[in-house]
Each structure stands twice: as C-alpha cells, then as structure tokens.
Amino acid sequence: MEKEEVKSRVKKVVAVVLKIDQLEVEDDANFIFDLGADSVQSIQLVAAFEEEFDIEMDEDGAVSVQTISGAVDFIASYLN
Numbered sequence: 001m002e003k004e005e006v007k008s009r010v011k012k013v014v015a016v017v018l019k020i021d022q023l024e025v026e027d028d029a030n031f032i033f034d035l036g037a038d039s040v041q042s043i044q045l046v047a048a049f050e051e052e053f054d055i056e057m058d059e060d061g062a063v064s065v066q067t068i069s070g071a072v073d074f075i076a077s078y079l080n
Contacts, residue, residue, distance in 0.1 A: 001079050006053075007072045013048045014068065017041060029068050049075055 007027070015022040018035055031037040037045065046062045049055075049071065055078040065074050 001076075003072060003076055006076050006079065007068070009052055010049070010068060010071050010075065013052050014045065014071075017044050017048050025068060027069050030066050031068075031071075032066070045071075053079065055079070 011022055011025040014020075014025050014031070014035065018037055018041060020035065025035065029035050031042060031045065042063055046057060046059065049062070050057055053075055055075070057074070057078060062074065065071050
C-alpha cells in the first residue's frame with residue numbers, strides 16, 4: 001500500500017474517532033495538543049487503526065505515537 005493511501009486512511013479514521021473535520025487533520029498534527037484527543041480517544045484510535053488496516057499493533061508502541069505522520073509511519077511498518 002502506498003504511503004499516501006495510508007495517510008489518507010489515517011486522517012479519515014482520526015476525523016471519525018475525534019469527531020472533527022478531516023480537513024483539520026494536518027500531516028504534522030499532534031493527537032493531543034493539536035486535535036484535542038484524550039486518553040480514552042487515544043485507545044479508540046489504536047483500535048480504529050487496527051480495524052481500518054486489518055492489523056494488530058503493539059499497544060505500547062502505538063500509544064506512544066503522537067502525530068499523524070508518526071501514525072502513518074508506524075502503520076506502514078505493519079503493512080510491508
């Protein structure tokens with residue numbers, strides 16, 4: 001899967017989970033500081049990414065990812 005497709009799907013998932021407009025989700029946005037995610041939503045994001053990409057991620061590693069671009073890289077590592 002191309003990285004641009006991963007990024008597009010990550011942004012879509014983030015917009016749905018955080019209930020924000022997808023246009024607000026910038027590549028370098030921080031989930032907590034820029035997008036307002038709380039700890040519960042962080043866990044929901046991990047679950048939503050796993051479902052969207054049909055992968056099982058390392059929970060500790062996944063929760064430590066703080067930005068959109070970090071999530072794209074992290075998820076892409078599971079798709080290769």
